[in-house]
Amino acid sequence: MGEKIPMEGVNVSPKMARVSLNHACREGSLTTGFLHPIAQERINMNLLIEEEGKEGGRILCCVAGADGTRTGRVIDDTLELSERAVVHEPVGLISIFPLRSSFKTVGLALIALADAHVPVYGFCSSLSALTFVIDHDHLDEALAAFEGCFAFPGERTAGR
Amino acid sequence: MADDVETTATYWEARIKTYGFHRVTDLCLFKVSLENFEVFRLGHPLCRMGEEGIPLVLTFAQVTPQGLSASFVVPHLFEGSVRERLQETVDPDGEGVALQVFPVEVIFFYGPHFGDRYGIAEAALQSLAGSGIHPTATACSGSCVYLVLPEGKSDEAVRVLSEAFDIPRASAQKSPGVKQA
Numbered sequence: 001m002g003e004k005i006p007m008e009g010v011n012v013s014p015k016m017a018r019v020s021l022n023h024a025c026r027e028g029s030l031t032t033g034f035l036h037p038i039a040q041e042r043i044n045m046n047l048l049i050e051e052e053g054k055e056g057g058r059i060l061c062c063v064a065g066a067d068g069t070r071t072g073r074v075i076d077d078t079l080e081l082s083e084r085a086v087v088h089e090p091v092g093l094i095s096i097f098p099l100r101s102s103f104k105t106v107g108l109a110l111i112a113l114a115d116a117h118v119p120v121y122g123f124c125s126s127l128s129a130l131t132f133v134i135d136h137d138h139l140d141e142a143l144a145a146f147e148g149c150f151a152f153p154g155e156r157t158a159g160r
Numbered sequence: 161m162a163d164d165v166e167t168t169a170t171y172w173e174a175r176i177k178t179y180g181f182h183r184v185t186d187l188c189l190f191k192v193s194l195e196n197f198e199v200f201r202l203g204h205p206l207c208r209m210g211e212e213g214i215p216l217v218l219t220f221a222q223v224t225p226q227g228l229s230a231s232f233v234v235p236h237l238f239e240g241s242v243r244e245r246l247q248e249t250v251d252p253d254g255e256g257v258a259l260q261v262f263p264v265e266v267i268f269f270y271g272p273h274f275g276d277r278y279g280i281a282e283a284a285l286q287s288l289a290g291s292g293i294h295p296t297a298t299a300c301s302g303s304c305v306y307l308v309l310p311e312g313k314s315d316e317a318v319r320v321l322s323e324a325f326d327i328p329r330a331s332a333q334k335s336p337g338v339k340q341a
Contacts, residue, residue: 020223031285039279048281049220050298051229053191058229060222095302103232104210106219111203120199122222123230124301127270130219131301 004151005105008097008128012139015090016046017068018121019075021059022085030057034085037074043067047093047131049124060122062133065090091121092136094143095129096150105130108149116145175326176283178271181318186236187217189264189296189308190243192250195227202230205245214238218266218306220299231297233266233308264296265314267307267321275303287324293317 023030030050038045038061047062063071068089075085098105106123109130113120118141122133134142146152194202210216214234221230234242243261250258274280281300284307288295293316297308309317 031282031289035282035285039282042278044276044278045281045300046275048298048300049222050281050295051222051231052294052296058222058224093301101216102210103206103214103216106216107203107206107208107210109203110206111200114200114203120221120223120228122220124220124299125216125218126300126302126304126306127268129302 004149005108006099007150007152008099010097010143010146010150010152011093011095011129012143013046013093013095015065015136016062016092017065017071018088018091018133019059019061019063019071020086020088021057021061021075022055023057023059030059033078034059034075037078038071041070041074043071043074047122047124047133049122060133062091062093088121090136091133092139093131093133094139094146095131096146097129101125101130105150109146112145112149113142116141118142118145173326176271176280176324177326177328178269180327181267181269181321181325183314183318184217184266184268185311185314187233187264187266188236188239188242189262190232190234190246191260191262192230192232192246193224193226193228193258194230194250198250199228201249202228205249209242209245212241214241218268218299218308220297220306231308233264236263262296263311265309265311267309267314267317268304269321269325270304271325273303274305281305283324284321287320288317291316291320293320 021034043063045061045063049060051058068087072087118134118138120132120134124131216234218233221228246259281298284305293313295307295309299306
């Protein structure tokens with residue numbers, strides 16, 4: 001292992017619920033079919049990845065653990081979606097804050113998680129953060145794995 | 161009076177404020193499909209691309225019934241290098257099944273309390289859908305919303321979004337290679 005890459009910080013989330021959804025319809029139907037009722041229920045999504053492809057749409061989103069049941073109910077009430085949506089609990093989000101976005105950071109993080117046998121259900125970059133969706137029970141292992149390749153300053157923020 | 165009364169405060173605006181829409185053009189979206197046993201192999205070509213100085217605009221991934229679908233948005237200038245590196249890992253026979261490339265543009269925006277409010281992505285996608293614009297992908301984590309659009313669509317999308325959202329007059333400093341509405 002080479003020199004550790006400096007990070008501005010790391011954050012781990014409390015227990016969350018992960019919603020996976022596949023939808024055969026295309027072109028915006030996910031917005032009305034899923035995002036609109038979620039917004040009407042005032043449910044905040046801490047992470048959202050939505051993709052359109054030849055086979056239809058696919059969504060991964062994470063909501064607070066306390067909102068998992070309500071999110072499931074919204075999906076169940078939207079009959080079109082219910083057959084293809086699954087709510088998984090509990091998951092956790094671990095976010096690292098690189099000094100700048102880089103392929104190397106993503107690569108090292110994936111290698112570290114693979115070496116620690118931590119399954120990854122999704123990841124997403126943002127302006128200042130790179131966030132991974134993993135099992136909540138694996139957050140400690142993931143943190144230890146990241147500490148092997150990234151240098152974090154001072155105290156980390158733990159939301160658990 | 162009930163003992164368990166809880167007051168919840170939520171930041172809300174009739175018209176959602178943003179700090180402006182940032183538009184990045186001349187990009188490529190690489191979509192990589194990996195089976196479960198292959199996911200661990202992805203890290204090495206990504207590290208190599210990082211060491212070669214290939215810039216990363218955006219990445220997102222989600223599980224699929226088969227494994228993982230990972231996407232990487234990079235400047236068009238680096239399409240050849242990225243294709244080569246990813247092909248070595250996920251598509252060594254060049255069949256193109258596991259690796260797809262699309263010309264895209266990206267809009268990203270953020271605003272007050274975006275990280276802990278509901279309905280922002282929905283408001284953006286709803287307004288775009290009303291104008292017949294359908295993003296290829298949407299990715300939000302933290303307080304920033306990214307919209308990946310087919311090539312040539314970002315200009316119109318910014319116009320539509322600017323009507324739906326409130327943008328303060330004072331514009332922020334432009335980042336290199338990033339246009340701000």
